[in-house]
Amino acid sequence: MPKYFLLLLLLFPLLEVIGFILVSQIIGIWPTIILIVFSSVFGAWLAKREGLQAIRLAQMQINQGQMPNQVMLDGLCILFGGLALLIPGFITDILGLLLLIPKTRAVFKALLIKWFSKLVRNGQFVVINRRPF
Structure with missing residues (x-):
């Protein structure tokens, strides 16, 4: 894995x-x-809009006693999409837009869930749940 990353x-x-x-x-x-400048400005605006919408939805779900699992993944995708749009370049702009558009973000969320599940199954990612007594 480190070889491919390098x-x-x-x-x-x-x-x-x-x-x-x-x-x-x-x-x-x-x-x-x-x-390039326009894509950065547009990306910042879109990331802010989508991020605020995700925060509102998460607050609403928490107030109803639900765990906002999907909204948290949305927030993660929005964060990375916004960061990708702030980096100058066309490849990062395309990736950032794909992460910010709700329809295409669903594909990335599915891949993230599959990746996290594989890490947990292989013991490479451990989830610790501490509940008060």
Whole structure:
């Protein structure tokens, strides 16, 4: 796993730079810069909107005595989506938008649940539940 992470860490910036170059050759350098800035501003606005909606829903579920499991996963996806949109680059922008749009976020939530379940099953992730007596 660490080998793949290191490889991804090295390849990702290279892919972003190649994306910048390709897009700037197609639409020009200034439109490319404006597009990157616009995507960051739009992403911050969308992340704030979706994040506040998730917080309101979580509060409502807690007030009704329910555990907001799905809303917590939504919040995690929204956090990572917002962070991805703040990082300059087209690949991160696409990933960030996919994490912020509710319909596509469902796919990422399903993958997260599957990944967490696998970690728990393999004993790599332990859940400790301490209840008061």
